[in-house]
Amino acid sequence: MPAEVTENPSAAIPSASGRGLYRALVWRKQLILAGLVLALLLSLCVDLALGPARYGLDQVVLALIAPDAVPVQVRVVLWEIRMPIALMAVVVGAALSVAGAQMQTILNNPLASPFTLGISAAAGFGAALALAFGVALIPAAIQYVVPMNAFVMAMLTAFLIHVLSMKQGVTVQTIVLLGIALVFTFNALLALVQFFATQEALAAVVFWTMGSLTKATWPKFWITLAVVLVVIPLFVRRAWSLTAMRLGEAKAESFGVKVARIRLETLVLVSLLAAIPVAFVGTVGFIGLVGPHIARMLIGEDQRFFLPASALAGALILSISSVVSKTLIPGTIFPIGIVTSLVGIPFFISLIFSNARRSW
Amino acid sequence: MVSIRLNDLGAGYGRKPVVSGISTPAFGAGEVIAVVGPNAAGKSTLFKRIAGLLKGPGEVVLEVEANGWASGRAISYMPQDNSSSAVLSVYESIVLARKQGSSLHVGDDDLRVVDATVEALGIESIVARNIGDLSGGQRQLVSIAQTLAREPQVLLMDEPTSALDLHRQIGVLSLVRRLARERGMVIFIALHDLNHALRFADHVMVIANGGLHACGPVAKVLTPALLRSVYEIEARIERCSQGQPHVIVDDVAGDRPVASFALSA
Numbered sequence: 001m002p003a004e005v006t007e008n009p010s011a012a013i014p015s016a017s018g019r020g021l022y023r024a025l026v027w028r029k030q031l032i033l034a035g036l037v038l039a040l041l042l043s044l045c046v047d048l049a050l051g052p053a054r055y056g057l058d059q060v061v062l063a064l065i066a067p068d069a070v071p072v073q074v075r076v077v078l079w080e081i082r083m084p085i086a087l088m089a090v091v092v093g094a095a096l097s098v099a100g101a102q103m104q105t106i107l108n109n110p111l112a113s114p115f116t117l118g119i120s121a122a123a124g125f126g127a128a129l130a131l132a133f134g135v136a137l138i139p140a141a142i143q144y145v146v147p148m149n150a151f152v153m154a155m156l157t158a159f160l161i162h163v164l165s166m167k168q169g170v171t172v173q174t175i176v177l178l179g180i181a182l183v184f185t186f187n188a189l190l191a192l193v194q195f196f197a198t199q200e201a202l203a204a205v206v207f208w209t210m211g212s213l214t215k216a217t218w219p220k221f222w223i224t225l226a227v228v229l230v231v232i233p234l235f236v237r238r239a240w241s242l243t244a245m246r247l248g249e250a251k252a253e254s255f256g257v258k259v260a261r262i263r264l265e266t267l268v269l270v271s272l273l274a275a276i277p278v279a280f281v282g283t284v285g286f287i288g289l290v291g292p293h294i295a296r297m298l299i300g301e302d303q304r305f306f307l308p309a310s311a312l313a314g315a316l317i318l319s320i321s322s323v324v325s326k327t328l329i330p331g332t333i334f335p336i337g338i339v340t341s342l343v344g345i346p347f348f349i350s351l352i353f354s355n356a357r358r359s360w
Numbered sequence: 361m362v363s364i365r366l367n368d369l370g371a372g373y374g375r376k377p378v379v380s381g382i383s384t385p386a387f388g389a390g391e392v393i394a395v396v397g398p399n400a401a402g403k404s405t406l407f408k409r410i411a412g413l414l415k416g417p418g419e420v421v422l423e424v425e426a427n428g429w430a431s432g433r434a435i436s437y438m439p440q441d442n443s444s445s446a447v448l449s450v451y452e453s454i455v456l457a458r459k460q461g462s463s464l465h466v467g468d469d470d471l472r473v474v475d476a477t478v479e480a481l482g483i484e485s486i487v488a489r490n491i492g493d494l495s496g497g498q499r500q501l502v503s504i505a506q507t508l509a510r511e512p513q514v515l516l517m518d519e520p521t522s523a524l525d526l527h528r529q530i531g532v533l534s535l536v537r538r539l540a541r542e543r544g545m546v547i548f549i550a551l552h553d554l555n556h557a558l559r560f561a562d563h564v565m566v567i568a569n570g571g572l573h574a575c576g577p578v579a580k581v582l583t584p585a586l587l588r589s590v591y592e593i594e595a596r597i598e599r600c601s602q603g604q605p606h607v608i609v610d611d612v613a614g615d616r617p618v619a620s621f622a623l624s625a
Contacts, residue, residue: 018451018478018487019471025449026466240460246446247453247491250439251503253413255460255510300447302456304464 029305032298036312040090043319047086048078050326088216089322090315091224092277093287097314098232098307099273100288101295105242106266107165110351111176113288114274117161118182119154123278125186126153128205132197147279154275157182158267211282211337213322220280227276231269232311238262239303246301284337286344287314361389362513363423364546371409371416378405382572387563389544392537394551394561394578398591401567403550407516411437424513436512440519442503444491450502451487457506477509497528517549533560554582554607566590579605
């Protein structure tokens with residue numbers, strides 16, 4: 001056997017021990033995470049600076065550090081109007097990206113994400129039922145009916161995908177096609193809701209399906225943040241198990257991972273992560289696909305780093321998209337869902353083609 | 361020193377038992393036990409049952425010297441399928457195997473074990489490579505490394521040579537026997553090639569029709585009569601000029617056309 005492993009001497013790194021290499025690798029990954037945090041902070045500041053009234057970055061930073069040092073008008077615009085929107089971009093991006101990352105992990109499918117598999121569409125349909133007709137799928141306090149409906153529909157869909165993906169002979173492509181079917185199904189149902197909705201409800205539903213951060217408020221931000229802060233630590237606790245899932249079910253099982261249980265737990269948590277943002281800001285597509293892939297390229301799939309990197313990459317993409325949605329046509333804020341889709345679709349297509357060549 | 365004995369062991373999926381009533385004498389440290397039998401005889405199921413991954417009747421009697429081993433990972437199962445497309449380096453994947461179920465922090469103790477494992481298998485040159493980019497033989501070695509890094513005392517290897525060419529089959533099996541001897545492990549290894557069993561194993565368990573057909577020292581158990589009843593072949597066991605016993609197949613037994621054997625599986 002040693003004959004084989006030395007067949008490619010150029011791959012050998014004789015001077016460094018495995019331990020040293022590993023420590024260096026971990027250090028590099030921490031640096032990348034720090035870099036992502038910095039990039040996110042920068043994007044956040046730019047996002048805050050842009051709008052009908054433009055401020056300099058210095059003014060934004062000053063208003064953040066010492067709110068009393070800037071004029072009242074600037075303070076109100078930054079803290080009351082722009083801040084919830086800018087922060088919403090960050091948490092929604094993080095939530096959707098982590099949701100996509102873990103769906104890809106447990107389904108062993110690079111094309112899985114809440115958006116491509118119809119979970120976002122299902123959540124959208126559930127939310128629309130509440131918006132248009134006040135239908136509550138399960139009884140909830142009136143202000144939570146919309147997110148609750150979104151969550152229930154998202155979870156039912158995720159569960160359906162889970163059950164079907166467990167069937168024998170189901171390939172990566174089958175699941176993607178199933179997802180497309182689900183997207184069409186829920187879009188059709190959504191159209192039905194729109195058809196029967198009143199004029200005012202229709203406007204609300206249509207605007208909402210475009211996905212726009214301008215609906216963000218402080219309470220919505222806090223709820224989304226709370227969901228993210230509850231769910232991500234639960235994933236962190238399972239970091240080794242989730243990473244092992246990517247070595248294949250049999251291998252993970254042999255390591256002592258309870259495969260069926262972790263699949264189900266992850267699915268419930270992913271539904272929560274995918275549904276709440278959809279309920280608050282509408283359908284924002286492709287973040288759950290693009291975010292994890294960028295994280296994977298930068299940092300690999302050790303979940304101790306992959307998980308925060310996915311969250312940061314998703315947050316960064318949506319924050320940059322928010323900047324782009326303001327700058328494309330000055331004076332107009334595009335619905336951000338349009339921006340992310342225009343960026344995400346070419347990415348999705350390239351993934352399909354690379355997936356045809358390789359198993360992942 | 362470790363010793364393991366199976367007592368009336370059974371397992372299956374759902375209510376349907378795949379294997380049942382399997383009892384063996386105690387196997388001790390340094391011993392290699394070949395587990396052979398026709399396809400779908402229940403070898404993998406038995407392994408999963410021994411490793412505690414499946415529930416079922418009977419018991420696995422494991423005696424481990426109290427030296428701080430976590431009993432949960434004293435027995436480790438190494439599955440047949442080890443292909444993965446995960447973006448992980450070989451070294452990371454071995455750390456991952458060791459750290460399962462414990463804290464997120466990777467300490468120097470863990471890395472020392474991983475380094476020692478890498479060295480024992482001679483895979484230093486590929487530790488930085490991505491596990492998705494390995495050849496079949498390298499993947500098998502990495503899989504063994506992952507299992508060893510969990511420091512098991514009993515190792516269950518499910519057809520580790522099935523995807524390998526002859527050179528690498530011999531390499532892996534020599535390694536398995538060396539590891540059993542050096543580390544005082546008990547290694548069960550599912551094999552199809554009976555000549556490999558004759559050459560590398562101390563004992564053999566023959567699984568057929570969901571039960572233990574025979575069990576004992578390899579040379580005593582593998583006889584023409586057994587091969588006829590289990591595999592339906594006419595064969596001789598003959599010693600070569602080096603004194604090593606070999607199975608020589610003369611013909612399939614009976615009048616059945618060969619194709620019916622393939623179809624009956």
